[in-house]
Amino acid sequence: MEDTDQEDLLAFERRLAEVVNTEKRSSLRWRFVLGAIFACSAISACHWVRDAKESESVVFQILSSQSAFAFSLATICLLIFYGFNHATKQDPSILRDTQEMLSPFRLNIDNQGRLILLPRQTE
């Protein structure tokens, strides 16, 4: 491989890594946002349960008497949270799109944005 080719591949890789890793930081940020929202929801739910218990509200009586329904509702909420968490954990779409773009040129990219040179296939 010529020096120009090597130099160009390095520059290409560095810029691609900048783009991909910035997107990954964005995904991490979204996970923090999601965690914060979930924490706020949990805390507010505890406050709501306490207030409902003290005021002998009808809603709380219904929920306490139908314990199976209450538990199912909690389970559904947990599953929804798990689904969102799973979605945010997925590889960012920019990584998959870039890998697809690079494949005709015998190149690939890992999760850190490092370039992988694929050998030429002997036909």
Next chain:
Amino acid sequence: MVSQLPAQSADLDKLAPSGQFAVAVVSNLQRSRSSSDRRGLVLILLSSDLGTYIRRLLARVAEKACTILRTYLGLSYREVSVSQDMAHRLAVVGRKTLVLDLDETLVHSCYLDPDTHDNVGCSQLPEHAQPDYVLNISIDGMEPIVFRVFKRPHVDEFLDFVSKWYDLVIYTASLEVYAAQVVDHLDAGRGLITRRFYRQHCRASSPMVSKDLTLVTPDMSGVLIIDNSPYAYRDFPDNAIPIKTFIYDPDDTELLKMLPFLDALRFTKDVRSILGRRVIRHYYNRSTISSHH
């Protein structure tokens, strides 16, 4: 006490205190049974295929919601700032030229052929398709032909980004009288596309025309072409980026997928270092030509 309850059912009124205790016992049993049901439910949800299916469904719903939110906010590609050493590298290598094809790469058009009265390019269009532009093109003084032009999704955003990174050139095999109007609409007064090459600039050779990139710039190290037709750039395989043919697909995202690649490519000294690595397959057209000889 519990076992005696059925035997003394006739005297239930006399044993009121015992009755209350019996009710408490029944409540305990009910609660216990409910607890067992809950454990079973948890096991089913967490370990069975149903749980897996639900998780995948929710993940898909979340991803769809994110997509809708992204579209609503207009976020699809955010430009990443260039670091200092990369900016220095960019200054050294200089600005490059990006050659773009028009039909079936940036737009798709559909028209009625006045000679054969056939609809050309309309076979895959649904009834409800709304064109972005409707052009009346008069060729050689004939009756005007109505062209319905559909933009590829995200083409405006794509042009905004690549015009900041590259000098843009439109190189199309279409007639100038048609292509000039389409490019004017795409440009929308932004002045992004000033250099244009049309059918008269193409190399004519049966059965298909090809494009001469040396007309754009004599320096082949800084020019790249995006075209859906491999035959168009057959003379310059080391300067080409392939793209899928676009014929009315509202969900098409090919132009967005290309942006990170084009962003990184401008930092090369010679684009052929990257583009020259492309795996070039032999096309049937070439075989056909060979068989004629």
